[in-house]
Amino acid sequence: MIRTKILITGASSGLGAEMARRFAGMGRDLALCARRTDRLEALRDELLAEYPGITVVVRQLDVDDHAAVPEVFGQLRDELGGVDRVIVNAGIGKGAVIGTGRADANLATATTNFVSALAQVEAAMETFRAQGSGHLVLISSMSAVRGLPRKKAAYSASKAGLSAIGEALSIELAKSPIAVTTVLPGFIATDMSAQADDATMVAPLDRGVRSMVAAIEREPRRACVPGWPWRAIDLVMPYLPGQVVSRFA
Numbered sequence: 437m438i439r440t441k442i443l444i445t446g447a448s449s450g451l452g453a454e455m456a457r458r459f460a461g462m463g464r465d466l467a468l469c470a471r472r473t474d475r476l477e478a479l480r481d482e483l484l485a486e487y488p489g490i491t492v493v494v495r496q497l498d499v500d501d502h503a504a505v506p507e508v509f510g511q512l513r514d515e516l517g518g519v520d521r522v523i524v525n526a527g528i529g530k531g532a533v534i535g536t537g538r539a540d541a542n543l544a545t546a547t548t549n550f551v552s553a554l555a556q557v558e559a560a561m562e563t564f565r566a567q568g569s570g571h572l573v574l575i576s577s578m579s580a581v582r583g584l585p586r587k588k589a590a591y592s593a594s595k596a597g598l599s600a601i602g603e604a605l606s607i608e609l610a611k612s613p614i615a616v617t618t619v620l621p622g623f624i625a626t627d628m629s630a631q632a633d634d635a636t637m638v639a640p641l642d643r644g645v646r647s648m649v650a651a652i653e654r655e656p657r658r659a660c661v662p663g664w665p666w667r668a669i670d671l672v673m674p675y676l677p678g679q680v681v682s683r684f685a
Contacts, residue, residue, distance in 0.1 A: 439490070443467040443512055443519050445499060445556055446526030448475035450626035451575065454645040455523065460487045462649075467512035467519065469497035470526065491516060499526045499552040506559040513563060521571040522560035523652070524553050524598075531587040542590035549594035557601060561614075569613040573652050574602040578622045578666055578684075581673045585682050606657040615655045619648055622666035637665065 442459055446452040448470035456466055460483040470476055476494040483492050493515045497508045513519045527549045532538030557572065564570030579588060580595035602618030609616055623637050624644030639647070639662050651659035660666040 439463055439465050440520045441465045441516050441518050442521045442523065443509065444523045444525055445469055445497065448472040448479065451624065451645060452525045453479055454641055455649060456483065458645055458649040460490055463490060465491040465516055467493050467516045469495045469508055469512065471496065471498050499556060500548055502552065502555040505555045506562065509559040509563070519563060521573060523573040523575065524556045525575040527575070529591060531591045533586050534589055545590045546594045549591070550597040553598050554601065564614045571615045571617065571655060572605065574598055574618045576602065576618050576620050578620050578660060578669065580620060581670055584684055616657065617652060617655055618658050619651060620660045621648060622662065
């Protein structure tokens with residue numbers, strides 16, 4: 437049986453690591469990259485111990501090193517024997533109120549979440565166009581649906597840019613064998629996740645990622661996860677008064 441081969445960036449912790457665990461449990465072969473090789477290697481050993489029939493390869497990658505992205509993607513593709521799906525997941529949650537002397541945090545967020553994501557999209561799409569098939573997955577955020585104020589402004593803008601790339605590619609490639617999915621997670625409990633005022637809106641990591649993986653497997657153009665309450669919020673968010681939107685920041 438031919439197994440799906442999946443490359444995940446930002447796979448050393450949080451959503452990336454948990455997605456790797458879920459896909460490993462489904463018998464997928466994995467190529468994992470992130471900055472922290474010690475965590476990647478520990479995750480690889482964990483997955484191979486639990487699922488000895490799969491293949492897991494790892495590489496160190498700082499996605500902000502844009503020249504390294506296609507090189508590492510190529511190495512992982514070759515070592516895994518191909519790649520069917522690339523999940524652009526690496527991102528950061530830094531941010532500060534604009535104009536308060538913390539431009540460094542906002543510029544870092546914009547660079548990693550948008551420019552570096554674009555570098556990953558370029559590398560993935562080059563492979564997919566060459567082989568005539570593939571599934572590109574962009575991990576955006578519900579913060580992309582509406583510009584959020586205060587320290588979330590740069591973050592929401594960076595994710596909105598990523599979502600726009602996903603939308604553009606999904607239109608361009610609609611009649612091709614290349615699928616494009618933009619995933620917009622709501623509040624999911626991770627080390628870097630923002631805390632909602634209402635803790636009942638924060639999904640546990642396992643439930644949140646289970647919903648993400650199920651959506652990715654369906655290969656829709658766009659998915660808000662977990663479904664409740666985020667699909668409903670997606671519908672009403674563009675029309676909410678500013679004072680209500682500010683509660684999500």
